[in-house]
Amino acid sequence: xxxxxRFIERGSHKGKGIAVFTSGGDSQGMNxxxxxxxxxxxxxxxxxxxxxxxxxxxxxxxxxxxxxxWASVSSIIHKGGTLIGSARCAEFREQAGRLKAxxxxxxxxxxxxxxxxGDGSLTGANLxxxxxPELLQILLKQGKISQEQADKCKYLYIAGLVxxxxxxxxxxxxxxxxxxxxxxxxxxxxxxxxxxxxxxRTFIMxxxxxxxxxxxxxxxxxxxxxxxxxxxxxxxxxWPDKLCHNAGQRLNIIIIAExxxxxxxxxxxxxxxxxxxxxxxxxxxxxxxxxHVQRGGNASAFDRLLACRMGAEAVMALMEATPETxxxxxxxxxxxxxxxxxxxxxxxxxxxxxxxxxxxxxxAVKLRGSRGVYFIFNCFSQITPMKWSDVTGWVAQGGxxxxxxxxxxxxxxxxxxxxxxxxxxxxxxxxxxxxAYQAGLxxxxxxxxxxxxxxxxxxxxxxxxxxxxxxxxxxxxxxAVNEITEICDRIRQSAQGTKRRVFVIETMGGYCGYLATIAxxxxxxxxxxxxxxxxxxxxxxxxxxxxxxxxxxGVQRGLILRSVM
Ligand code: ATP
Numbered sequence: 001x002x003x004x005x006r007f008i009e010r011g012s013h014k015g016k017g018i019a020v021f022t023s024g025g026d027s028q029g030m031n032x033x034x035x036x037x038x039x040x041x042x043x044x045x046x047x048x049x050x051x052x053x054x055x056x057x058x059x060x061x062x063x064x065x066x067x068x069x070w071a072s073v074s075s076i077i078h079k080g081g082t083l084i085g086s087a088r089c090a091e092f093r094e095q096a097g098r099l100k101a102x103x104x105x106x107x108x109x110x111x112x113x114x115x116x117x118g119d120g121s122l123t124g125a126n127l128x129x130x131x132x133p134e135l136l137q138i139l140l141k142q143g144k145i146s147q148e149q150a151d152k153c154k155y156l157y158i159a160g161l162v163x164x165x166x167x168x169x170x171x172x173x174x175x176x177x178x179x180x181x182x183x184x185x186x187x188x189x190x191x192x193x194x195x196x197x198x199x200x201r202t203f204i205m206x207x208x209x210x211x212x213x214x215x216x217x218x219x220x221x222x223x224x225x226x227x228x229x230x231x232x233x234x235x236x237x238x239w240p241d242k243l244c245h246n247a248g249q250r251l252n253i254i255i256i257a258e259x260x261x262x263x264x265x266x267x268x269x270x271x272x273x274x275x276x277x278x279x280x281x282x283x284x285x286x287x288x289x290x291x292h293v294q295r296g297g298n299a300s301a302f303d304r305l306l307a308c309r310m311g312a313e314a315v316m317a318l319m320e321a322t323p324e325t326x327x328x329x330x331x332x333x334x335x336x337x338x339x340x341x342x343x344x345x346x347x348x349x350x351x352x353x354x355x356x357x358x359x360x361x362x363x364a365v366k367l368r369g370s371r372g373v374y375f376i377f378n379c380f381s382q383i384t385p386m387k388w389s390d391v392t393g394w395v396a397q398g399g400x401x402x403x404x405x406x407x408x409x410x411x412x413x414x415x416x417x418x419x420x421x422x423x424x425x426x427x428x429x430x431x432x433x434x435x436a437y438q439a440g441l442x443x444x445x446x447x448x449x450x451x452x453x454x455x456x457x458x459x460x461x462x463x464x465x466x467x468x469x470x471x472x473x474x475x476x477x478x479x480a481v482n483e484i485t486e487i488c489d490r491i492r493q494s495a496q497g498t499k500r501r502v503f504v505i506e507t508m509g510g511y512c513g514y515l516a517t518i519a520x521x522x523x524x525x526x527x528x529x530x531x532x533x534x535x536x537x538x539x540x541x542x543x544x545x546x547x548x549x550x551x552x553x554g555v556q557r558g559l560i561l562r563s564v565m
Contacts, residue, residue: 008044014045016046016047018049019051020113022085023089023118028176028298028300029180029306031076033163037315038068040315041068049065050068051084052085053087054117055121056092059097061107078299080180082163113125116163118164118168122342123346126346128156159315159339161176165181166208167212168209168349171329172331173332177299178214181294184296186396196253201285203288204256205223207258207294208295210259211231211352213257215294216257224393226253227255233361256273298489302481304485310330418452421452427458431460467511484523487505488522489523492523495556503558506563507561508563509531526547527543
């Protein structure tokens with residue numbers, strides 16, 4: 001029954017008109033979102049349009065509003081920026097501009113809009129929806145649309161997606177583009193960290209975020225920074241003392257959000273911080289401002305998936321809307337795509353900016369909401385005490401520097417208990433996949449025999465296959481998906497020159513199809529064959545037909561993922 005409910009039938013919303021546009025600043029993942037809207041809309045039988053150049057294209061009409069085809073969004077899932085263009089449009093802020101826009105939409109029978117942009121763009125869309133009946137009346141009176149058209153397009157439905165690298169929108173855990181920006185930043189910080197540790201040098205890195213410190217905070221965590229400055233939570237007045245608390249101290253990495261301020265609302269610039277470090281610690285100090293590099297490049301696997309899921313959900317929200325439904329924004333809430341009232345989220349976002357302007361920083365942090373969890377962990381295999389500095393630089397390194405084993409210690413429990421006693425270990429944190437769960441369970445089940453195991457036991461799920469219970473993501477799976485996705489990109493590129501070729505990529509995963517399915521989505525594959533979904537020769541045949549149809553329409557390559565048992 002549930003399965004039936006989840007299945008959305010092809011062609012179930014025939015004839016409805018949807019348009020998608022991108023507005024405000026661009027971000028990676030916008031193209032993936034546009035693609036998802038087009039394909040989901042077409043799957044449902046809608047007529048889907050692109051509006052080029054954001055609201056400007058909507059106001060100008062003509063060749064700016066074009067019908068999309070399945071192939072028109074082929075091979076764009078990975079691309080940064082927005083291929084349908086974005087703009088800021090002063091005309092749309094005035095009713096005269098919105099009248100023109102309304103007329104252009106009515107002419108094409110478009111009554112559903114997916115807007116991809118920041119809080120400004122979403123606010124504009126909401127206003128447009130509210131004003132829609134009035135705009136139709138005016139156009140009717142002016143004789144610019146017919147009564148029939150007005151009746152057909154009586155209601156305007158809006159669904160918003162937030163595209164922003166800053167992660168500055170309240171209501172969603174992640175905005176489209178943030179994860180890709182973090183990829184760019186982390187590549188840069190890894191490069192800088194290696195040189196910073198080699199010299200007596202302080203590196204100050206400035207990342208984007210005029211009103212939001214998310215990128216800076218995550219960068220600081222991932223780059224093992226010594227200090228981070230963000231707008232929402234300015235440092236105490238005596239920050240120069242706190243920053244350089246003892247002479248001869250070595251500062252390596254300092255991260256600054258571009259909008260960092262002090263408690264008086266004055267900017268804390270990279271130059272200012274540099275001056276403090278140079279004056280007090282006499283250290284050679286260099287500034288790196290990352291700038292637009294952060295917005296550039298391919299979208300990460302996470303952003304592509306986020307955009308795919310949100311684009312599809314936006315279309316479903318529009319199809320299910322009734323005249324009473326408020327404009328909604330599609331948000332990510334703990335890995336679930338949810339629909340939230342658009343204006344409520346916009347208002348909360350604007351309240352953060354106001355709180356910062358009023359220097360009510362605690363309120364700003366509260367309004368921003370909590371995101372992410374921070375761990376400090378400590379582990380052992382052969383037992384050696386660890387010092388703070390022993391793990392310096394580990395954060396960026398793949399693999400397990402402590403070493404790892406697949407086998408359980410079934411017949412070594414007495415020795416392990418003895419070692420725990422010897423080293424007076426009072427808690428164990430196990431990082432690993434299913435074996436780690438089993439190891440934890442084994443300790444637990446043997447507590448009666450070995451009181452040494454009567455200590456807190458905790459497992460951090462960590463496996464690239466993402467096949468362990470109790471968590472949406474295990475450590476490593478996102479990195480693995482990115483690797484596979486990049487390989488899909490490269491294969492796609494190599495296939496550009498050749499014609500009529502299908503590539504099959506085998507992924508790890510065994511009985512868990514996560515890697516194949518998710519990388520298949522992010523890599524824009526045609527199909528993913530996995531253990532959990534039984535398929536027969538009929539399904540393969542169906543996919544071959546699909547591939548042939550696709551090739552006859554001009555797309556000359558196919559990509560299939562297969563999870564290897
Ligand atoms: P970013 O976060 O990248 O700045 P944004 O969507 O907030 O993105 P804005 O420049 O604020 O960017 O808005 C983009 C466009 O949306 C504006 O140029 C304008 O056309 C439209 N818009 C914004 N606010 C309104 C509004 N209050 N009324 C009508 N239109 C608006």
